[in-house]
Amino acid sequence: MQGKGRKKKDNIQNLRHKILVVGDSHVRGMAAKLRDNLGDHYSVQGLVKPGADLAAVLSSGVKETKDFSKKDVVIVWGGTNDVSRNETDKGLIEIRNFVIDNAHTNVLVVNLPNRMDLEATSCVNQEIKVFNRKLRKYMKVFDYASTLEIKFERDQYTRHGLHLNTKGKDLAAKLLKSTINNIFNVSKVTPITMNWVGKHVMPCTKNAGKTGKQLDDNSESVISQVETPQQIVPSIRITGRERKIPVTRTNDFLW
Template sequence: MKTRSVYQARTRVPSPPRAVSKTTKNQKSAKATEKNAKITSQTNPAKTRPVDKVNLKAKSSLGTRSPLVRPSASTASKRMSQSTTSTAKKSITQSVKDNVTPSIPSNDETVSNLRQLNNTLLEKIKQLENELSMSRSLFEELKTSTQNIPETLSRFVQNSLDILSDSTFAGDAPEIVNQIDAPSFLLDVSDTDVTSQLNPPLSPVPVPVHHTKPQLLIIGDSMGRDFAEILKPLLPDYTVSAQIYPGCTLETILSEATDLTLSLTKRDLVFIIAGVNNIPNLCPTLLDKLLEQYKLIFKETNFIFSNVPNVHHKPHLNGNIFATNLCLLKHSSVFEYHMFNCNLFLARSMYTKHGLHFNMFGKKEFCRNLAESVLHFQASSYAPSVLLNQGIFL
């Protein structure tokens, strides 16, 4: 029994929870609503209604919350409109201050600018007036000068008609015609130097005469190899032959041509292709000496010099080749030989991989153009042919 009492004494019996009265809570909420009502009445005394304490107590006893009294919507909208208008005014004034540029010219500056513009316009008007007066004076001069033209023309026509109607002139005219028909007069005219200079004798065209064919002789370095075999079927009316000297210069080619062309006439053609082995040492002075040395053989037959073909293994030499070809063309009218411009149609695809010699396609294309030029060729003993076969012959 003692143990139980001790245990009971030690253990504390939990006290029951306090009962919170609802009335106290309702009273507190009522007091809070009263305070809020007083505050609102002080801020807006005209628009707030007096709070009925009895009703508040009744509502608090029922346990419902009383709503807070707030300002009306009209007052809030007025306040918002006032604040927005003030901010808008501030922003407008600030933007106006920002947009006002200090670079607006004053009235004095505009007046000075207008005066300057007026002065320039007046100067231009004066210039135009001067030009107009000059043109009027020129027009008057031309008008006065052209007034006498009809009179002079009529006088000239009248004089010519009088001369034609003259009987003495008409009677002497048949005698002049008979004198022209006289053989002695023709012999005298043919012997004069004036007619020989005006109408120089033309050499015969290289076409087949009697039973023989004209010859086409090709003399050159290794660039002309296989040309004769390709040209024979292209020129059946010519006897085509070739003398090729690989590695030879232009001097040796011309020296060999003196012996090879002894039996040739003006009916025949000699085609020279050389000069590649002279580049870049074929200067104008050397060309002058060579052409002067062999100028006699150019008068015996028709010589055709080919342009020095461009090279692709050393393309920097093509400038020297171009200058050499220009020099050859310049001397063609002096020494009476013709030029064949092969560089008009030659392309890189017509050369070998090395870039110096022609491949078979290039040789055939070269010979085809040469054959077309020969067929259209017209020999002359006093000047070279010009622009034959689309500009290939010069």
């Protein structure tokens, strides 16, 4: 008994990240598939409410994320019922308020898949495109929130065309795994350094306005060295070409 209890305690301590998946019927079974893809170092839980709108789904998700930190992720996948009821803006407001209330952790929002039980030109599928486009704009404001865009094919849906089959959910689980790993694997960016410039070659403005012949007669150097330790002075290009008088003249031209 002591060995089993100690083993269970050690497994809990080894869990580095907590993952919570909340959503409607599209999320059914996603927690188990995501747990298989992520491994034993992640604690994955699912909160599914089939047929519910985003207000009902996210209201219960707030209670579950109180103990979350920046080492954890909340995955939100829902909004099908909001779009079908022509309440796209209401659903987007619910997601935005949920993201604001969970600033203490990471939030990942998945876009809505198209409905294959309807035509591609139907008003519902057109509204889904509007929902996904506005969702990307809403999430750009928050540095701790991001969106995952997944495009599914017809063979990744069930026969009726509304929900995803096993093939579609496997694809979603793989993409969610890679996105979660990118959230925690912070890459170090090496800054590009520029060499210090002490001197800058600048043409002398003393001979500005002179013709090419006058410049040839002048024995002084045109180039001067200017010390610019703090700021690089842009160079001024000066032409030495002599301007010519127009050859063609009209009778009514006034000289």
